[in-house]
Amino acid sequence: MKLCYSGCACKYETEAVMKLFLPAQKFGFAYEEALPREGDFAFFRRRVTGRHTLLWVIVSYDGGRRRAASRLSPEADEKECGEELCRLLYKAMSALTGITSEWGVLTGVRPVKQVHRLMAQGLGRDEIAERLAERYFVSWKKSRLACDTAAAQKPMLEALAKRGNTFGLYVSVPFCPTRCSYCSFISQSAQGAAVKKLIPPYIENLCEEIRRTAGITEALGMKPDTVYFGGGTPTTFTAAQLTRIMETLAKCFDLSGVLEYTVEAGRPDTITEEKLAAIKAHGCDRVSINPQTLNDDVLREIGRAHTTEQFFESYALAEKVGFRSINCDVIAGLPTDTAESFARTIDGLTALSPGSITVHTLSIKRSARLNSEGDKRAVMRSPAGEMTDLAADKLRVGGYHPYYMYRQKNMVENLENIGWVRDGHESLYNIYIMEEVQPIIAVGAAASTKLIDRKGRLERIFGYKYPHDYNEHFDTVLKRKDEIRDFYAEKK
Numbered sequence: 046m047k048l049c050y051s052g053c054a055c056k057y058e059t060e061a062v063m064k065l066f067l068p069a070q071k072f073g074f075a076y077e078e079a080l081p082r083e084g085d086f087a088f089f090r091r092r093v094t095g096r097h098t099l100l101w102v103i104v105s106y107d108g109g110r111r112r113a114a115s116r117l118s119p120e121a122d123e124k125e126c127g128e129e130l131c132r133l134l135y136k137a138m139s140a141l142t143g144i145t146s147e148w149g150v151l152t153g154v155r156p157v158k159q160v161h162r163l164m165a166q167g168l169g170r171d172e173i174a175e176r177l178a179e180r181y182f183v184s185w186k187k188s189r190l191a192c193d194t195a196a197a198q199k200p201m202l203e204a205l206a207k208r209g210n211t212f213g214l215y216v217s218v219p220f221c222p223t224r225c226s227y228c229s230f231i232s233q234s235a236q237g238a239a240v241k242k243l244i245p246p247y248i249e250n251l252c253e254e255i256r257r258t259a260g261i262t263e264a265l266g267m268k269p270d271t272v273y274f275g276g277g278t279p280t281t282f283t284a285a286q287l288t289r290i291m292e293t294l295a296k297c298f299d300l301s302g303v304l305e306y307t308v309e310a311g312r313p314d315t316i317t318e319e320k321l322a323a324i325k326a327h328g329c330d331r332v333s334i335n336p337q338t339l340n341d342d343v344l345r346e347i348g349r350a351h352t353t354e355q356f357f358e359s360y361a362l363a364e365k366v367g368f369r370s371i372n373c374d375v376i377a378g379l380p381t382d383t384a385e386s387f388a389r390t391i392d393g394l395t396a397l398s399p400g401s402i403t404v405h406t407l408s409i410k411r412s413a414r415l416n417s418e419g420d421k422r423a424v425m426r427s428p429a430g431e432m433t434d435l436a437a438d439k440l441r442v443g444g445y446h447p448y449y450m451y452r453q454k455n456m457v458e459n460l461e462n463i464g465w466v467r468d469g470h471e472s473l474y475n476i477y478i479m480e481e482v483q484p485i486i487a488v489g490a491a492a493s494t495k496l497i498d499r500k501g502r503l504e505r506i507f508g509y510k511y512p513h514d515y516n517e518h519f520d521t522v523l524k525r526k527d528e529i530r531d532f533y534a535e536k537k
Contacts, residue, residue, distance in 0.1 A: 055127035149182025217489030259297035370400035378407035378429030400470030490515035
């Protein structure tokens with residue numbers, strides 16, 4: 046499929062909409078005046094006259110052709126034109142393929158931000174649903190989901206606004222025991238002697254980066270109110286290695302104002318009572334233990350080394366050690382999983398009554414093994430929509446409500462990831478990072494710092510993706526920390 050543009054520059058937006066219909070396909074791009082003569086293409090045209098801005102889209106796909114056109118005022122800017130061209134493309138491709146999306150053309154990562162903006166304008170739920178349907182073709186069901194999520198976040202966002210100069214601290218452990226077939230995160234399998242040699246110098250450098258970062262944030266009068274160990278799988282490290290990192294954090298940062306401390310224990314095959322006890326002893330009050338599914342056949346299919354029995358054993362250990370809150374992740378749409386099997390997974394988790402259950406939808410990324418093996422069309426035809434609807438119904442009945450949401454590119458059926466929670470177990474870190482309302486200062490490889498000032502201006506500082514590069518160029522890693530100080534010095 047070739048995407049062609051004449052008089053307009055909306056490549057990113059229109060590509061995202063086209064992926065709703067052709068999620069596993071790569072696109073070619075061209076900027077030319079003439080309509081292509083052959084092949085599959087989408088042609089976007091913008092022309093400004095004295096009275097109107099004329100917009101039209103012509104799509105040729107799989108032997109069929111559709112044209113959709115519209116006109117705006119001559120003052121319409123690039124953003125308005127881009128949004129309208131996306132709507133025209135959606136209508137044309139829906140007519141050609143018979144495919145519709147409950148999120149319509151709302152393709153952004155953070156759909157709840159749209160709801161917060163509309164709530165701030167004084168709109169009620171019905172008015173918000175009408176606005177989302179008119180502008181983005183969002184279904185009533187998804188509007189309700191987004192509104193419920195925004196309402197759950199509101200008191201926590203209001204409380205954050207009253208606090209002082211705080212930030213979320215993210216500690217990256219980009220190592221896993223093995224790599225899952227669906228995974229596209231920058232994580233290094235901890236198998237093999239060569240990789241194991243990376244870990245000791247990585248921890249040494251990570252502790253030094255923690256010291257440098259703490260010095261900068263203290264000078265700026267900033268204090269962490271959440272701490273989050275992510276990855277990767279932090280519990281790939283030993284109890285002694287985790288202890289060293291957590292002790293360094295406690296010595297360098299003032300953690301007296303921390304409201305929430307999370308460690309992604311993640312993979313049940315990495316969890317021991319010794320590790321959990323060490324984590325708990327050093328301030329962590331919330332852990333994630335993620336089965337992804339309670340179907341052993343599906344676990345084998347995706348390359349997970351643990352079993353369902355190991356998950357239940359790990360969960361029992363976390364309860365025994367005494368964590369305030371436990372989160373469990375599952376994924377809808379995994380290869381060979383069925384709606385019936387997924388229902389059993391949700392039932393099995395709700396029977397445990399964890400503080401939160403995060404329901405992810407499978408996302409087929411370019412770097413994931415699933416995107417280069419087997420029948421991608423079979424993956425994209427998975428019953429993920431039925432699974433997420435089923436999960437929503439069961440979780441609401443079980444006393445859970447949605448509290449944060451985000452979306453990714455190439456998600457099966459253009460769905461979403463949702464955190465479902467019991468009252469009092471909301472993860473502040475997840476809310477703050479998804480709604481982009483607080484600085485997130487990150488240490489370690491494969492993590493990015495997100496700086497936000499009081500006016501909402503945002504800047505990212507990207508680190509090295511891979512542990513080897515992080516170790517190799519550690520002097521540069523430390524120098525980049527000065528960008529935190531520079532950002533806030535410039536904004537004063």
